[in-house]
Every structure is written in C-alpha cells, then in structure tokens.
Amino acid sequence: MSIKIFVPIDSTALSLGANEVANAISKEAKAKKLDIQINRNSSRGLFWLETLVEVETPQGRIGFGPINPSDVKSLFDADFINGGKHPLALGVVADIDWLKKQERLTFARMGITEPTNIDQYTAYDGFQGLKNALNLKPEAIVETVTASGLRGRGGAAFPTGIKWKTVLDTKATQKYIVCNADEGDSGTYSDRMIMEGDPFVLIEGMIIAGLAVGATQGYIYLRSEYPHALKTLNEAIHQATKAGYLGEDILKSGKVFHLEVRRAAGAYICGEETSLLESLEGKRGLVRFKPPLPAIEGLFGKPTVVNNVISLATVPIILAKGAKYYQDFGMGKSRGTLPIQLAGNLKRTGLVEKAFGITLRELLYDFGGGSLSGKPIKAVQVGGPLGAYLPESQFDTPLDYEKFSEIWAVLGHGGIVAFDETVNMAKMARYAFDFCAIESCGKCTPCRIGSTRGVEVIDHIMQGHDIKKHVALIRDLSDTMLNGSLCALGGMTPFPVLSALNHFPKDFGVDAKEPKA
Amino acid sequence: MNNSILSPESLKIVNHCIAGHQSMPGALLPLLHAIQDNIGYVPESAYPLISKALSLSVAEVHGVVTFYHHFRTHQPGRHILQICRAESCQAMGSEALETHIKKRLGVEFHETTPDGAFTLEPIYCLGNCACSPSVMIDEEVYGRVDNKKIDQLISNLKNAS
Numbered sequence: 001m002s003i004k005i006f007v008p009i010d011s012t013a014l015s016l017g018a019n020e021v022a023n024a025i026s027k028e029a030k031a032k033k034l035d036i037q038i039n040r041n042s043s044r045g046l047f048w049l050e051t052l053v054e055v056e057t058p059q060g061r062i063g064f065g066p067i068n069p070s071d072v073k074s075l076f077d078a079d080f081i082n083g084g085k086h087p088l089a090l091g092v093v094a095d096i097d098w099l100k101k102q103e104r105l106t107f108a109r110m111g112i113t114e115p116t117n118i119d120q121y122t123a124y125d126g127f128q129g130l131k132n133a134l135n136l137k138p139e140a141i142v143e144t145v146t147a148s149g150l151r152g153r154g155g156a157a158f159p160t161g162i163k164w165k166t167v168l169d170t171k172a173t174q175k176y177i178v179c180n181a182d183e184g185d186s187g188t189y190s191d192r193m194i195m196e197g198d199p200f201v202l203i204e205g206m207i208i209a210g211l212a213v214g215a216t217q218g219y220i221y222l223r224s225e226y227p228h229a230l231k232t233l234n235e236a237i238h239q240a241t242k243a244g245y246l247g248e249d250i251l252k253s254g255k256v257f258h259l260e261v262r263r264a265a266g267a268y269i270c271g272e273e274t275s276l277l278e279s280l281e282g283k284r285g286l287v288r289f290k291p292p293l294p295a296i297e298g299l300f301g302k303p304t305v306v307n308n309v310i311s312l313a314t315v316p317i318i319l320a321k322g323a324k325y326y327q328d329f330g331m332g333k334s335r336g337t338l339p340i341q342l343a344g345n346l347k348r349t350g351l352v353e354k355a356f357g358i359t360l361r362e363l364l365y366d367f368g369g370g371s372l373s374g375k376p377i378k379a380v381q382v383g384g385p386l387g388a389y390l391p392e393s394q395f396d397t398p399l400d401y402e403k404f405s406e407i408w409a410v411l412g413h414g415g416i417v418a419f420d421e422t423v424n425m426a427k428m429a430r431y432a433f434d435f436c437a438i439e440s441c442g443k444c445t446p447c448r449i450g451s452t453r454g455v456e457v458i459d460h461i462m463q464g465h466d467i468k469k470h471v472a473l474i475r476d477l478s479d480t481m482l483n484g485s486l487c488a489l490g491g492m493t494p495f496p497v498l499s500a501l502n503h504f505p506k507d508f509g510v511d512a513k514e515p516k517a
Numbered sequence: 518m519n520n521s522i523l524s525p526e527s528l529k530i531v532n533h534c535i536a537g538h539q540s541m542p543g544a545l546l547p548l549l550h551a552i553q554d555n556i557g558y559v560p561e562s563a564y565p566l567i568s569k570a571l572s573l574s575v576a577e578v579h580g581v582v583t584f585y586h587h588f589r590t591h592q593p594g595r596h597i598l599q600i601c602r603a604e605s606c607q608a609m610g611s612e613a614l615e616t617h618i619k620k621r622l623g624v625e626f627h628e629t630t631p632d633g634a635f636t637l638e639p640i641y642c643l644g645n646c647a648c649s650p651s652v653m654i655d656e657e658v659y660g661r662v663d664n665k666k667i668d669q670l671i672s673n674l675k676n677a678s
Contacts, residue, residue, distance in 0.1 A: 011644070011645065011658055012644075012645050012647055012648055012658075012660060014657070014658070015645050015648060015651065015657075015658040015659050015660035015661075016648060016660050016661065047647035047648055048647070050648070183642075183644060184641065184642055185642065186603030186604040186605050186606075186641070186642045186646060187603075187604060187605045187646045188642075188644070188646065189644040189645065189646055189647065191644075192644040224550075224587045225640065225642070225643055225644065225653070226644060227656040262543075262546065262547065263546065263547070263550050264546075264585075264587075265546060265549070265550070265585035265586070265587035265588055266585055266586035266587035266640075267584065267585050267586060267587075268641060279546060280543050280546075281542075281543045282543040282544055282545030282546055282571070282581070283545070283577075283581060284580050284581055284584040285584060285585075300542065300543075341646065341647070342647065343605040343608075343646035343647055343649065344604065344605045344608035344609060344646065344649060345608045345609055349646075349647035349648070350647050351647075372609075381604055385603065385604060385641075415605075415646070417604045417605045417608055417646065418608065419608045420608075423608065428604070428607075431604070431607070435641065438641075439641070441584075
C-alpha cells in the first residue's frame with residue numbers, strides 16, 4: 001500500500017512554496033521508485049511551520065517543518081516516510097503542544113481533511129448538525145443557536161440567535177442568508193482558512209441558517225483578494241449540490257436552499273453589512289441608514305440574515321453537539337471559542353482557537369513566542385485596522401468582549417498584530433486616518449472629511465508644529481468622528497488613533513504627564 | 518470619459534458577458550468582473566452597452582466601476598504586482614520593501630512599467646498576515662518577501678514574458 005503524505009493547499013502554505021515542495025516530493029519519490037500518495041490537505045494553521053509536511057504512520061501523522069523545496073532531498077535521505085530522524089522532524093502533529101493546548105471546535109477538521117472531499121467531511125462528523133436541524137422546527141433551531149450564546153464573530157458581537165429570530169418572525173415571500181466573507185481586517189485570516197480549508201462547514205452552516213429562518217437563497221460575498229477561496233467554494237458548492245445537500249430537495253426533506261458565491265471588488269467598506277448589501281445589489285457600496293435593520297429589510301428589500309463566515313461555520317457544531325456543549329466554553333457573556341489569528345512581528349504566528357478568557361500575554365508569549373525580531377513587543381493591535389493599540393501594561397486583559405470594552409478596546413474578528421519597539425505610533429495613527437480616507441464610502445461627512453483632516457493634523461504633529469494645539473484638535477476631531485459617523489469605519493477610526501496617542505504620547509512629542517482629555 | 522470605440526473582438530466579449538449575466542439579480546458586479554477577467558479592464562466604451570442591458574444610466578455604471586478599487590478602466594501591464602500596505606505587513610517591514618520595489622521597477626503606485634511588464638498597485642490585506650510582508654502577483658500570494666525574493670520573482674517573470 002502506498003504511503004500517504006500530506007502537503008497543505010492553504011494559500012499561506014502556497015505563499016511559502018507548498019506547491020514546489022509537493023512537486024519536489026513527487027519527483028524524488030518517482031526517482032527512488034517509492035510508492036507514495038500525496039494528499040493536499042488544509043493547513044493546521046501552524047504557519048510558522050509551513051510548509052508542514054505530514055506522513056501517515058501507525059502512530060499517527062508525523063510532521064516535518066518548515067520544509068523548503070531544497071529540504072526535500074534530505075527528507076528522503078533520512079527515510080522520512082518510514083519515520084526516519086531529521087532535524088526538522090516534529091513528531092506526531094496532533095501532539096504538538098501549540099495545537100494540543102487549543103480548543104478546536106469550529107476548526108476541528110482543519111489540517112486533517114482535504115478541503116473539497118465531501119466523503120472526508122462526512123467521515124469527520126460533517127453534516128451531523130444539518131441532519132439534526134432537519135428534524136427540528138425553525139423556532140427550535142433558532143432557540144438552540146440563541147442558547148449557545150454565539151455572538152457575531154465578524155466583530156460586532158451581536159447575538160446570532162436574536163438576529164435569526166428577527167428574520168424568522170418577519171413574514172415575507174423571499175428571505176436571504178448572506179455570508180459576509182469580505183474579511184478585510186489586517187491580521188485576520190480565519191475566514192480564508194475556513195473557505196479554503198473546510199468549505200463544507202460554511203455551506204452546512206448556511207443551509208441550517210436557511211432552514212432556521214425560512215430562507216431559500218444564500219450568497220457568499222467573497223473578497224476579490226481571495227482567488228483560491230473562490231475556486232474552493234465553487235467546487236464545494238458543486239459537490240454539495242451533487243450529493244443532495246443543496247438544491248430543491250435537501251436530503252429528500254422537501255426543503256430548498258440554493259447557494260452562490262459573489263465576488264466583492266476590493267472595497268473595505270463592503271464588510272459593513274448594509275454596504276455589503278448595496279454591493280450585492282450591484283450598486284456602489286454606500287452605507288445605509290439603520291433602521292430598517294437588514295433582518296427586516298435587507299437584500300433586495302427582503303428579510304436577510306447577514307453573518308460572518310466564522311459565525312455561520314460555528315453553527316454546525318452547535319447543532320451537532322447541542323447548545324450546552326458550546327456555551328460551556330468561555331467566560332462571562334463571551335461564550336464558546338474564538339479563532340484567534342496571530343500576526344505581525346511574532347515568532348510563532350498562526351491560528352489559535354481557544355475558549356474566551358485566555359489573556360493577550362499568553363497568546364503573545366506562550367503561543368506567539370514573543371517577537372520574531374527578538375526586540376521587545378511595544379504594541380499590539382487587536383481587532384483589525386479599527387481596533388485599539390494596546391501597550392504592555394494591558395497584556396493581561398482576558399479575551400472577552402466586555403473586558404476589552406472596559407479598556408476601550410475591541411476584539412473584532414480576533415486578529416492580533418504585534419509590533420516591536422521600532423514602531424512609531426504617531427505614524428500608525430496617521431495610517432489609521434489615511435486608511436479611513438482611502439476606504440470611506442463618502443456618505444457621511446465626519447468619515448469622508450474627518451479622515452483627510454486627521455492625516456493633515458498628524459502631519460503637523462509629526463513635523464513638530466505647535467504640537468499641543470494639534471493634539472487638542474485630534475481629540476476634538478476624534479470626538480466628532482466617534483459620535484457623528486454613520487458606521488464603524490469613521491466611528492471607530494478614533495480607536496487606533498486615540499489609543500496610540502494615550503498609550504504612547506512620547507511618539508507624538510507629548511509629555512506623558514499631560515492629562516488625557 | 519474615453520469615447521473610443523470597442524474593438525470588434527472586445528465588443529464580442531462584452532456582448533457575450535452581458536448575455537451570460539443579464540438575468541442575474543444584482544448583475545452589475547458579476548458582469549464587470551466577467552468583462553475585466555476577459556479583457557483585462559472595463560473599457561469605458563462598454564458603459565452604454567452595460568447600461569442599456571441592465572436598465573441603468575451610464576453615470577450609474579461609471580459610478581460603480583470607479584467606486585471599487587478592483588476595477589480599472591485601462592489596460593494594465595502583463596502582470597499586476599500588489600504590495601500589501603496593511604498593519605501586519607508594516608510590522609514586518611513592508612514600507613522598506615515598497616520603497617525597494619518602486620525603485621526596482623521605476624514606477625509609483627497605479628503606474629505601469631515602460632516595457633508593459635508590471636502594473637504596481639497597493640493592496641490592504643491579503644489574509645497572509647501570519648507570514649508578512651506579502652505581495653500578490655496576478656493571482657498568487659507570496660509570503661515573507663524580502664528584497665532578494667522579490668527581485669527573483671520580478672526577474673523570473675520578466676524573462677518568461
């Protein structure tokens with residue numbers, strides 16, 4: 001029997017040469033007349049070890065990494081397919097501490113299965129949640145999701161079940177499920193990993209959402225920066241349709257659900273749900289006034305569930321194992337797990353799925369291993385470009401929506417970007433305004449004009465022009481943007497700006513002793 | 518606005534794309550993607566055809582094309598090189614990389630090299646933040662890019678084209 005070798009097909013692995021590694025393995029095995037079979041699995045999310053090559057053995061899958069194409073010859077010389085010793089050998093992958101310490105619920109299959117192999121998905125508990133849901137009344141599905149405590153993982157943290165209840169209770173001839181896959185936050189890639197690595201779990205979650213609220217059509221609004229995810233999702237939808245999970249008669253239940261991927265076009269603002277809906281309708285992505293809520297008047301004016309990829313991909317395990325199972329994880333009002341993405345200047349970057357409650361320090365040092373550069377970590381930005389910068393003194397904050405809110409920060413979509421001491425925080429504050437100016441939809445004045453004025457004022461500060469006056473101006477402008485913007489883009493740009501100013505005043509040329517306004 | 522006439526070949530493509538997308542709900546973005554995928558950009562001279570097919574004004578079509586960073590109205594270089602400018606890549610030295618690439622290619626953002634090989638664009642996050650800094654060339658992402666690696670990639674593509 002041929003020996004099974006696994007080389008990930010995730011785009012981060014590809015960005016480090018996974019295809020070249022797979023080709024080199026195949027070539028070397030051929031030359032040596034070895035009977036091997038290369039499987040292209042999803043990534044475990046241990047990105048500092050990519051390309052992570054695994055070999056199936058009676059003891060389990062053993063790993064080697066990080067492997068460059070030039071390492072492949074030495075792997076064969078060490079007889080790695082029979083468990084030979086090699087400097088890059090990692091032992092049984094499932095036993096690697098970094099992975100073992102996690103609580104992988106949403107990411108249970110990540111790194112194990114082949115993304116578009118529906119039989120493997122089913123063999124690893126796939127579609128169990130859907131099968132349970134098909135035996136439940138819509139109200140009972142919604143009740144299960146509500147009881148699980150799941151909150152929107154896109155960033156807003158609104159209770160998913162309550163959103164679904166509103167759509168369920170709104171009478172209409174047509175309802176929609178829209179998956180927000182416009183993952184634009186820097187430092188985040190969990191949505192991409194799901195879509196490229198375990199697309200069926202998202203499809204299953206969307207079908208369940210459809211059954212729960214009475215929607216028969218779903219759209220995945222996918223950012224154009226993810227071409228691999230597009231191919232994988234389309235292939236998975238094709239497979240799921242062929243196998244009877246999607247279409248006019250889901251598993252012969254008489255229930256209907258159709259699903260289509262729509263490509264976004266590079267506008268960050270379209271991650272805002274109403275702007276996303278405008279874009280899906282074929283318009284400029286201008287933010288809508290709320291009310292009406294999308295749950296009542298959403299896509300094409302019909303009741304619409306708009307959920308993030310991770311929220312929807314978490315629904316199957318809740319329906320499979322029950323609300324209690326899921327809500328037993330976590331702390332306070334933050335129930336379940338959060339797929340945390342470690343990024344920026346860290347030694348061990350990657351996907352850490354943990355119950356809420358873990359501290360930033362544990363993530364940065366125990367998992368992240370400190371900075372890659374070896375210099376002290378000066379600041380971390382949590383929650384994307386609209387998230388606050390946190391200094392070392394706040395690293396003991398547990399990951400919990402409310403605890404973060406107490407220190408005027410956000411968890412957002414769970415991205416953590418670390419910066420070492422070489423970062424200039426005035427420059428990062430300037431970037432926050434600049435990004436807002438580039439991405440503003442232009443509908444409201446505080447965001448459209450405020451962002452541009454913000455860049456100008458910070459330029460004055462950085463050039464040392466009348467710093468005191470301009471710092472006061474930044475605070476005043478931030479107040480206007482916070483309170484006067486139509487959506488989170490303008491409304492939250494002050495988070496990175498003011499947190500940088502408050503925690504790192506020296507970078508702005510301000511005396512640390514000056515009272516915070 | 519550019520009023521040049523569509524080449525017979527482009528006209529055929531645009532009409533084909535329109536026929537394939539016209540009946541979709543919210544057809545405009547998928548249609549623009551299809552046109553750009555096939556022609557390389559969205560010719561302004563296609564606006565009247567699109568607006569007629571979807572019952573929109575030419576201004577509305579123009580408004581949508583120009584709202585989204587992804588759509589362009591002119592032929593780009595043979596390769597599109599996008600440099601990530603977002604925070605994670607900044608934390609790993611993308612600014613220096615950006616300076617190096619601009620110098621190496623002799624162009625600024627949104628410009629094409631005189632030999633038509635590369636169009637340089639900024640991008641805000643490729644979802645490759647675990648291995649910053651990142652660039653995307655056409656549809657492939659490259660991680661942990663340094664000056665040496667990007668020089669190699671650029672040379673390889675120049676030699677290939």
